[in-house]
Amino acid sequence: MGVERTQVGIIGAGPAGLLLSHLLALAGIESVVVELRSRQHCEQRQRAGLLEAGTVATLRDAGLAKRLDVEGIEHGGIYLQYAGERHHLDFRDLVDRTVTIYAQTEIVKDLIAARLAAGQRIDFSITDTSVSDVDSSRPVLRYVDEAGAARAVECDVIAGCDGFHGISRAAVPDVVAYERAYPFSWLGIIADVAPSTDELIYAHHPDGFALHSVRTPHVSRLYLQVPAGEAIGSWSDERIWENLQKRFALPGWTLREGPIREKAITPMRSFVSTPMRYGRLFLAGDAAHIVPPTGAKGLNLAVSDVALLAPALVAWLRDGDPSLADTYPERALRRVWRATHFSWWMTQMLHAVPGDAFNTQLQLSQLRYVTASRPAAVTLAENYTGSAPA
Template sequence: MRTQVGIVGGGPAGLLLSHLLHLRGIESVVLERRSREELESEIRAGVLEQGTMDLLNEIGVGERMMREGAFHRGVNLQFGGRRHRIDFEDLVGRGIMLYGQHEVVKDLIAARLASGGKIVFEAQVLAVEGADTDSPSVRYAGPDGREEALSCDFVAGCDGFHGACRPSIPEGARREYERRYPFGWFGILVRAPRSSEELIYCLHERGFALISTRSPEIQRMYLQCDPDDDVANWPDERVWEELHARLAMEDGWRLKEGPILQKGIVAMRSFVCEPMRYGRLFLAGDAAHIVPPTGAKGMNLAVADVRVLCEALAEFYASGRAELLDAYSERCLRRVWKAQRFSWWMTSMLHRFHGEDEFRYRLQVAELDYVTGSRAASTSLAENYTGLPLE
C-alpha cells in the first residue's frame, strides 16, 4: 500500500490523528495489531480535559460523549477524615468529562469508517524502515500472516510503550528518562450506585484510595498496593475492608458496595523519550511518554501530541514548509514535562511511601491542607487538572 501518512496504532492517538488529517484532506492508513472487537472492548479509564472534550465536539465525534459521559465541575481531596472540594468551574471556568477511553475509540472508529478511512486490524507491525529518508515504510504482518509493507511520506508512531516504533529509532538517537514508583493501584470495577457525584482522591495512613465512576450503575475504585502483589491475595472482603478503612469520614459517610466485576493491579511509572522525532518518524502518546494515572494526563497528552502533529503535517502539505515539523518534538515535550511534573506532584502528595518516617506523611497532610485552604494553590491544581492551554 501507499499513503501520505502511515499511522501505527489504532488507539485514541492514532485514530484521532487519522481523523484530523482526513478533515485537512490528507490521506492516512492506520495499522492496529488488535481486532476491532478487542480494541473496542478493552475497558480503560477516561478523564478528558476540557480541551480534549472541546476538540471531540469540534470534529463531530462528541455526540455520544455529551449524552453518556459525566461532566464534573470539581474534584474532592480527602485526608484526616474530612473531604474538601476543589471547584474547577469557579477557579478556572473549566471542567472535566468522565468518558471511557474505549468509548472514545468506538466513536473514532465509527467516524473513520463512515468517511472511508482505512484501518487494517490484526496487523502486527515489525519495524519502521527508512525513517531517516524521504520515503519511509512500515513492515508488518497482515491478518493472514503475510508480510507486507506500507510506503508513506511520514510515519506516526502511536503504538504505545511496547510498540515497534520507538525501538526503530537507533539507541544513539534517543534518550530515555524513567522513574518507577514503589507502589501500584489495585483497581476494581463494581456494579453499584454512585458513592459520590465527583472523584474522590484520598490520602490515609494505610495508603491512597480513589473513587471514580463509569456510569450511574458501574463504579471504578482504586487503592494503593504493592505493585508485585497478586490479585488472588485480595478477596472481596479484604478489598471492601480496606476501602472502608481508608475512606472513613468523621460525619459517618459510607461507601456503597456491590458485586465486583473486575480486579487488576496497575504498576506506576513515569517515562519520557527525547526527542519525539527521528527523520520522518514521529512518536505520539504512550510511545513517547508514560505518566502515572494520578493526574489523569495519559490520553490527554496523546491528544495534544496529535493536534500539534496534524497542524505541522497540514502546513507541510499546503506549503512545503517544514518549520512546524522541525518544532514538533520541542513543542510537545514542553507540555509533556509539565504534565510529568503535575502527575509526579499528585502522586507524591497522595501516596504513602512505606519505609519512610512519619515526617513525610505529616508533610503530605500539610500540603493537602495548604492546597485545599489556599485559593491560589487550588487554582494551580484546577488549571493543571482541567488542562493547560495549547501553546
C-alpha cells in the same frame, strides 16, 4: 509483494493513532492505520477516561462528540480527603473550567466507527511490524496482515502511536529516556454499583491512597494503592471492599458496595523519551511518554500530541511548510513535562510511604495548604483541567 502508497502510515489504533487519522482526513490527507490487536480487543480494553476541557473541545471540533455529549458526565471539581476530613475544590470557581468523565474505551469505539464510516482502512490483528528508511523522503511501513499476506506501504511520514511496548520508539536512534519507578501500584476495580459520590474523591490514608471515580451513573470505578509487584490473586472481593471502606471512611457518608465486574493491578511509572521525531518518523502518545494515573493525564497527553502533530503534518504535506513539523517535538515536550511534573506531584502528595513519618507530615502539610490557600488550589485546578501554561 507490491509496494502500496499512502501519505501517512500510522502504527497503533488507540486514541492517538485513530484521532490523528481522523484529523488528517478532515484536511484531505490520506493515511493507513495498522494495529497489532483485534478490533474487538481495542473496543473492549478497559481504560479510565477523565477528559480535560481541551480534549473535549478537540473531539467536538472534529465531529466526534455525539455520544460524548449525551453520555459524558461533567465534573466541576474534586474532593481531597485526609486526616478524617473531606474538602471540595471547585474548578468552576477557581479556573472557570470543568472535566468530563467518558471512558477511553468509548472514545476508541467512536473513533473506529467514524474512520470505518468514512471508508478509512484500519488493518487489525497484524504481526511483524517494522519501519525502514525513516531518514529518507520515502519511509516504508511493513507488516503481515490478518490473512498472512506481507505488506509494504511507502509513506511520506510515519506516526508511531503504538504505545509504550510498541516498535516505533525502538526505531529512533540515540533515545534519551527519563524514568521514575514508584514503589507501589494501583489495584483498580469496576463495580456494578451506583457511585457514592458526585465527583472524584482522592483519599490520603496511612494504609495507602484510594480513589473513588465514576464510570456511569450506575457503574463505579475505584482504586487502591497496593505494593509494587502485588498479585491480583491475593485480593479477594471482600478484601478490596474492606480496604476501600477503611480508606474512605467518613462520619455520615457511606460507600456503596456491589458486584466487582473487573479488577486488575497497574504499575506506576513516569517515563519520557526524547526525541519525539527522527527523520520522517514522529512519536505521539504512550510511545513517547507515560505518566502515573494520579493526575489523569495519559489520554489527555495523547490527544494534546495529536492536536499539535495533525496540523503540523497538514501544513507540511499539503501546503509545503515544514516549520510546524520541525518544532513539534519541542512544543509537545513542553506540555509533556508539565503534565509529568503535575502527575508526579499529585502522586507524591497522596500515596503513603510505609514507615516514613516525616514524608507523611509533609504530605499533610501540602494537602492543608492546597485546601486552605486559593492560589494553591488554583494551581492544582488549572493543571488538572489542562489550562496551565506549558
